[in-house]
Amino acid sequence: MKQQSESRVHERYLRHSKKFPNVWCAGCGIGIVLGTIIRAVDDLGLEKNEVAMISGIGCTGRMPVYVDFNTMHTTHGRALAFATGLKMVKPEMKVIVVMGDGDALAIGGNHFIHAARRNIGLAAIVVNNAAYGMTGGQHSPTTPQDIKTATTPYGHIEQQFPIAELAATAGASFVARSTVYHVRELESYIAQAISKEGFTLVEAVSYCHTTLGRINRWGTAPDMMRRLKDQSVTLKQAEGMSSEERESRIVRGIFAERDIPEYTKRYDQIIAEAQKEAS
Amino acid sequence: MTVKLMQGDEACAEGAIAAGCRFFAGYPITPATEIAETLSRRLPQVGGKFIQMEDEIASIAAVIGASVGGAKALTATSGPGFSLMQENIGYAAMTEIPCVIVDVQRLGPSTGRPTSPSQGDVMQARWGTHGDHPIIALSPSSVREAFDLTVQAFNFAERYRTPVILLMDELIGHMRERIELPDPATLDQEQRPDTRVPPEWYKPFENFPEGSNVNVPPLVPFGEGYRYHLTGLHHDERGYPTNRVDEIQPWLERIFRKIDRALSDILLYDIEGVEDAETLVIAYGGAARAARHAVKRARERGRRVGFLRLKTIWPFAEEVVEHAASRLHHVVVPELNRGQLVLEVERVIGRHKVRRVTRADGEMIKPAEIVAAIEDLERAV
Numbered sequence: 057m058k059q060q061s062e063s064r065v066h067e068r069y070l071r072h073s074k075k076f077p078n079v080w081c082a083g084c085g086i087g088i089v090l091g092t093i094i095r096a097v098d099d100l101g102l103e104k105n106e107v108a109m110i111s112g113i114g115c116t117g118r119m120p121v122y123v124d125f126n127t128m129h130t131t132h133g134r135a136l137a138f139a140t141g142l143k144m145v146k147p148e149m150k151v152i153v154v155m156g157d158g159d160a161l162a163i164g165g166n167h168f169i170h171a172a173r174r175n176i177g178l179a180a181i182v183v184n185n186a187a188y189g190m191t192g193g194q195h196s197p198t199t200p201q202d203i204k205t206a207t208t209p210y211g212h213i214e215q216q217f218p219i220a221e222l223a224a225t226a227g228a229s230f231v232a233r234s235t236v237y238h239v240r241e242l243e244s245y246i247a248q249a250i251s252k253e254g255f256t257l258v259e260a261v262s263y264c265h266t267t268l269g270r271i272n273r274w275g276t277a278p279d280m281m282r283r284l285k286d287q288s289v290t291l292k293q294a295e296g297m298s299s300e301e302r303e304s305r306i307v308r309g310i311f312a313e314r315d316i317p318e319y320t321k322r323y324d325q326i327i328a329e330a331q332k333e334a335s
Numbered sequence: 336m337t338v339k340l341m342q343g344d345e346a347c348a349e350g351a352i353a354a355g356c357r358f359f360a361g362y363p364i365t366p367a368t369e370i371a372e373t374l375s376r377r378l379p380q381v382g383g384k385f386i387q388m389e390d391e392i393a394s395i396a397a398v399i400g401a402s403v404g405g406a407k408a409l410t411a412t413s414g415p416g417f418s419l420m421q422e423n424i425g426y427a428a429m430t431e432i433p434c435v436i437v438d439v440q441r442l443g444p445s446t447g448r449p450t451s452p453s454q455g456d457v458m459q460a461r462w463g464t465h466g467d468h469p470i471i472a473l474s475p476s477s478v479r480e481a482f483d484l485t486v487q488a489f490n491f492a493e494r495y496r497t498p499v500i501l502l503m504d505e506l507i508g509h510m511r512e513r514i515e516l517p518d519p520a521t522l523d524q525e526q527r528p529d530t531r532v533p534p535e536w537y538k539p540f541e542n543f544p545e546g547s548n549v550n551v552p553p554l555v556p557f558g559e560g561y562r563y564h565l566t567g568l569h570h571d572e573r574g575y576p577t578n579r580v581d582e583i584q585p586w587l588e589r590i591f592r593k594i595d596r597a598l599s600d601i602l603l604y605d606i607e608g609v610e611d612a613e614t615l616v617i618a619y620g621g622a623a624r625a626a627r628h629a630v631k632r633a634r635e636r637g638r639r640v641g642f643l644r645l646k647t648i649w650p651f652a653e654e655v656v657e658h659a660a661s662r663l664h665h666v667v668v669p670e671l672n673r674g675q676l677v678l679e680v681e682r683v684i685g686r687h688k689v690r691r692v693t694r695a696d697g698e699m700i701k702p703a704e705i706v707a708a709i710e711d712l713e714r715a716v
Contacts, residue, residue, distance in 0.1 A: 110400075131396070137400070141360060144397070327384075329379070331380060
């Protein structure tokens with residue numbers, strides 16, 4: 057029954073004028089993240105008109121086109137910067153920014169840390185599949201060491217960016233990580249991220265069975281989904297682990313939750329101040 | 336009307352406020368920083384918003400985002416930052432988002448000579464972003480004109496749903512002149528038109544039927560009940576990605592048509608003394624100041640010289656130049672570069688008539704250099 061009502065919720069938010077099918081490979085986790093976002097928006101009782109969804113480039117960048125919000129598919133890495141301008145002139149809107157790991161952390165890494173530092177009211181959702189999927193599985197800033205990718209045929213020698221920890225350090229108001237296997241948890245984090253004031257980040261760990269899965273012989277999409285389940289631990293479970301052990305796991309949980317004044321609210325004070333001084 | 340001693344950069348900032356600009360995003364860079372500094376103070380006074388972003392790429396992105404939210408939006412930079420902005424300027428052209436980009440040109444390439452004037456970004460303003468697209472670029476020659484053309488830039492951006500580039504140069508940006516500012520109430524302020532159709536009929540990229548004199552579909556800001564899609568991919572009339580040539584081609588034709596059919600509105604220039612002239616001087620921006628002196632001096636020495644000063648650089652005023660120069664013997668084009676806009680002049684009237692006066696070392700062209708070119712040409716006849 058629950059499943060039926062969920063598909064009815066999805067139908068209410070999908071664009072029926074859009075030429076489906078979607079661009080994602082069968083078994084991809086991005087659709088799962090889109091489903092969690094839709095259900096979170098529905099649970100929060102938000103009006104479609106007040107929601108904007110903004111993306112960059114890549115597989116996740118294609119997400120906004122399917123959903124009946126105010127949607128914008130921008131340039132590679134710059135979604136947060138576009139969203140910053142929109143949020144400043146429409147502070148009453150709920151602005152959700154969806155990005156992939158390459159989009160958010162490589163080409164868009166500078167915007168990522170500065171949006172967090174500024175604590176502007178954007179809900180950033182990064183689908184982390186540890187690769188550039190659309191271009192065929194090249195390594196990204198979150199690719200684990202030693203594995204093979206389309207551009208590391210002899211193994212990957214760079215360190216990983218821990219997305220959630222980075223956002224928490226950079227100053228975000230709310231930071232959480234879950235996986236596309238732990239759908240209910242992910243949905244709850246996304247709902248919290250959208251409703252919390254300030255810059256919020258949810259890292260949704262996913263996989264790319266079409267590229268990295270094939271190159272490294274990790275099996276099918278269900279096999280990789282199972283890896284998310286087996287590899288992940290909660291923050292509490294990770295507490296007693298050595299740092300090496302922790303690094304080999306996906307640590308799920310809330311990494312930051314704090315009340316810091318939101319940027320556009322602070323800017324309203326600047327306007328009041330400037331107008332008082334001018335008059 | 337108020338009289339003030341003002342820098343070109345400050346006049347540009349005041350022009351933006353007068354035009355109704357209520358959002359600025361930028362990154363510090365010589366010689367454009369004063370525009371940001373002025374607007375950081377002035378915008379909140381009028382209820383507008385200013386933000387200093389982490390780089391120029393973010394600045395133009397925020398400007399486009401703000402415009403999608405319904406604000407008239409501006410960024411200002413110089414050559415290095417202008418180069419960084421190019422990809423997103425293409426996005427604004429593709430999605431037809433109105434915005435104004437000020438490039439206070441300094442000597443390049445690269446870091447160059449940051450405090451020296453240049454007109455080295457003329458071609459970058461036209462072709463800096465990849466792919467075919469129309470663009471509007473204006474170039475002021477005085478502090479007062481920096482104000483006026485900033486207002487005009489916003490009006491063109493809104494009227495034609497396009498990015499507009501204000502191509503200043505360090506000379507105009509940093510120079511102080513005594514200017515009279517017009518009463519903002521007397522200024523023509525283009526407002527974004529409302530759509531007349533309900534949301535389900537709205538096509539943000541409508542390609543009007545052949546023969547229609549409307550070429551610019553209204554852009555409804557986000558959050559007002561018209562939930563549509565914007566993308567840098569080629570798109571259909573509703574904004575959804577497409578690979579169909581029968582959807583790409585009409586769009587491409589329309590975005591050129593919306594500029595090409597409005598040249599009588601867009602092409603701004605001053606022309607004088609061509610009736611009995613033998614030689615025509617064509618100049619723009621800071622170099623036009625030296626050119627004006629040179630024309631005056633050459634006339635005092637008995638030379639018959641006409642003067643065409645272009646305020647609109649792009650689209651290039653082909654027919655104006657062709658008409659003015661066709662029966663004259665010589666055309667002199669002074670520019671603070673190795674010859675950029677002169678390529679357009681040569682394309683229109685042929686190389687044999689044209690004499691370039693160029694300088695790209697950070698120093699101004701002197702009127703005497705232009706007079707010498709005029710006299711040299713006339714002697715050669």
